Structure formats: structure tokens, C-alpha cells
Amino acid sequence: MKYKSQKVAYWFWALSMLLLSIQLTYGFIMGFDHLGYDGLHKWIPFNTAHTVHINTLVVWLLAGFMGAAYYIIPEEAETELWKPFLAYIQLITLTVVGVAALAGFHFNWWEGRKFLEIPHELDYLVALNVILFLVILLMTIVKGKKKTTTALVLFGGLVGAALLYLPGMLQFDSQTLDSFFRWWVVHLWVEGVWELIMGGILAFLLIKLTGVDREVIEKWLYVVIGLTFLSGILGTGHHYYYIGVNKIWLIVGGIFSALEPLAFLAMTLWAVNMYRKGQKKHPNKMAIYWTLGAAIVSFLGAGVLGLAHTLPQVNLYTHGTLVTDMHGHLAFWGAYAMIVFAIITYAMPNLTGRKFYDNVRGRLAFWLSNIGIFIMVSAFAAAGVAQVYLERMLGYDFIDVQKKLYPHFWVVIIGATILTTGLILYMINFIKYGLPTDEALEN
């Protein structure tokens, strides 16, 4: 590593890995609940398991982005982090808030709004934590020697994510208004500013891994994030089709949602072309796997599978069914989980100085986790289509239909087991080979 303060990134990623483990555990609880094996219902009913599953997802990805920012910004700005001890304080407070929220979910302390279940009282602590994080990054950029496009896009994405958390704190008596502004957070995060964060991390990795000129990579970064906002902002309309607002969103949401895959396609083409053009092939092959994997799978998960059910005529029937699970799982995996694994895989050898780039465990981790998630997503797709036909077309009762879907949920469990095996292997490498040391400092 180039700067000693970059070490803090490892501890944010360690928090990510811990939260990911919890997310996977509660995912299995939910999977078995769907199959009728709900022996934990008394202590962990489905709504608790679901809330833990999706909130650990959000927080482990955010912790992953924060780690990425603490690793990337000093290197881009060519300076140490501003007051690195504050970054450790931010990590500790983030962990405390996270633990409090997770514990609270088991005692009915929550908001009961999907993805925004963190209790309202804790929202203010989250806001303070994020402000501290952004101040550290801003001061680092200000005192740095360079202000690169990559660093500014990454920082801009993080600022956007923080600002967009605010509409989620508004409270309404109307379910329509509640839902309307909840999507300002959720949609404009995942199909807006999080793509800026992903783009910033991806640009950094492409610069480091391919050796292509920074100017070329950053030019295309602007195109990718331009397409993201061009389609994604008005694409929010696909969440407004059926919540009690006017019909204009059927047209606006339909058109711009159909354009959303273009941003992900551009990202895929950008990453693959930069890799092909690159003269310098970095020895860290696993980082290249995860980087190109993120660019390709995000297009499949967020782009193609999103398009599969986003048009209003289709969404009328698929809305609120397991078809959404199909899209959601591969979209989060490809766009955000894989990019976090990519930056960790790139940074680990630099943080340790071991130059340990490749092993069988690392390759197995990549392939097993990807094969596992594809099996899961295929099963969700089959279950979702069957559910739509039986429940929405034939009018069968919800629970009767759910029982018909048991075979698909067994396949989900098999896929999740393979995915988890891959991720455990990844975590073994992370623990065994990732611990940073000052000896790794480059002169």
C-alpha cells in the first residue's frame, strides 16, 4: 500500500464479512420457513429474519463502499487520510449502531418499511456517522495533491447516498406518500448513486489492473454514469405504477426503465474493452475475475432481469411476487457484492505486502459463489413465473400456490448452499491472508 492510513479499509471490510455471514444465516432461516420448516418462528419469525437479511445486506455493502473509499481516496489524492483515528471512531460507531439495530429487530424495534427498517431514533446516529465519514474524505481530497475524476465520482456517489437517506426519514400518514418517498431512497440508491460508487470503484480497478490510460477510462466513466442518471432517475417511475399516484408514471416509468439496461450494458462493454486494450496484465488474476464479473453480472441481474418485468403490462402481474426476488438477488450480487469483493481482492495483497494473488481457494470462491447465485436466481424465476400463473392468472389461493412452489425452494436452498460455500472460502482467504501490516508500505 502507498499510505499507512489505507489500513483502516481492512477493518471496514471485516465488518462487511461479519454482516454478510449474518445475512446468509438469516437467508437460510427464510428459505426453510418457505418450505414449512419454521421451528425458529417463536424466536425469529419471518418478518424478523427478512428484516435482518435485507438490512445486513445494505449495511455490509455500505461498509464495503466505505472501506473502498478509505483505500481509494488516499491513493487518488496522493496523501494520507485526514485524521485517520476518526475513521476508526467512525467504524466503531457504525458497528455499535448496526448491532443495536440488529438486536432491536428481534424485539419489534423497527420502522416496518422495507429496506428502511432501522428504527427512527437510530436514523440520526446513522446520519452523524455518515457526516463524519464524508468530512474525513472531503478533507483528504482537499489536502491532497490531485483531484481525480475517479475520486470525485466516488465521493459524489457517497454524498448522494447520504443525501438520499433523508427522504426516508420523512413520516406520512398516507401509505401512498410513504411509498413514494421510500423509493427516493431505495431506487435512487441502487439505480442511481450506488452506480456512481460502483463506477468509481470500477474505474479505479480498471486503471490499476489494465494499465489503460486514466483519461480514456475516466472519459467512459462519465458516459456510464451519464446513462445511469439519464435512465435511472425517471426510471423511479416503475415503482409508482401501482401505489395510487397518477397514470403518467406508467408511461414515464415504462420508457425510462426500458432504458436502464443501457447503463449496465455500457458498463460491461467499458470494462471488457479496457481489459482487452490493456497492455499491462496485472498479476492479481482474481481481482480481474471479480472486476469483470461485476461488470458482466450486473448487466444480467440489474439490466436484463430488471427489464424482464419492468414494463407496466408485465409488471401488473409480476409485481409483488417472487419474480422480484429473482431480479433483486442477481442485481445486488452482480452490481454491488461483486464490486466489493473485487476491491477487497485487489487491495489485500497490497495491504499485506505478501503479493499473494492467486490460489485454488480463491478461484473456487469465485466460481462456487457465482454458480450458486445463478442456481438460486433460476429457481426464483421458475417459482415466480409459476406463482404469477397460478395466483394471478388462475386465481388460486396464495398459500395453496406457495405449497406448489416447494420444489423450487429446495433448489433455492441448494443454490444458497453452493453460494455460501464459495463465500466461506472467500472469507477464509480474507482472514488468513488479509491482515494489513506497516511493512507493506511502499517506499
Place this chain on the structure above:
Amino acid sequence: MFTKQQAKMFFLVGTFVTFAIFIALTIYSLKQVRTDIPQDVASGKHLWEKNNCMGCHTIMGEGAYYAPELTRVIDRRGEPYVKSVLVSPTPWNPKGRKMVAYGFSEEEADDLIAFFKWIGNKDLNGFEKVDRKVSPLSKDLMKSND
């Protein structure tokens, strides 16, 4: 082809224009949304959130896909059935899928029912018709399972 500066302008202008349209459409839409919510409906919504019903059920298609869609639940099941579920002191267990026994009071159950009725009467651009009554075929199946 094009320069980095042109790409930057594409990003900045595109973002500004689409965001401006988004805000304009938001204002236009929200002007038509009623905000005079009756007290019992607001209390029902508060109970809905406090107990994280969305963590299992869906409403207006939003939720966790583990328990039934409730947009038209009053039409589909009738008020007495829904009320008996809400006040039940023991876990509701329809065909093996358990629900937490919330044991709501009469007043709380009435508030939740008011909330469901309010949602059920909304124009949801056709989605309210998708959450239809149980089909005769399904009713036969349910009888044979009982």
C-alpha cells in the same frame, strides 16, 4: 470520437435535465394525492409499520412475499375473518404457515381494517383487480384440503 470534457457535459446536462423533469412530475403527481387521511386509517398505518407487517405480507405489491397480498383483503376475506385473525391470542396458522399472534385490541383491529379498506378503495392503475377474489377453482381445492 468525443472528448472527456464532452462526456462530462453529457453527464452533467443529462442529470440536471432528468432530475428537473423528475421533480416537476413529482410536484404534479403529489398535487393529486389526498393528504386528509382519517384518524383510524392513520392509526392503522402506524400499527402496520410498528409490527412490520410488510416483513411477511405485501400491500400494493410491496413487502416480503411470504404471506398474502392485503390490498383487497377485506373484499376477498370479509371483515369478520380479518378481525378474528388480528385479535387472535394464538398464532394464526393457515395451512401450516404461521403468523405471529399479535392479539390486537378491538380498537386496534378496527384501525387496521380501516387502513385496509382505505387501501382497497384506492385506484391503483389496475393492480387492485389483480389481487382478485379467490377463484371458484381455488375454493374447491381449499375445501378438499380441509
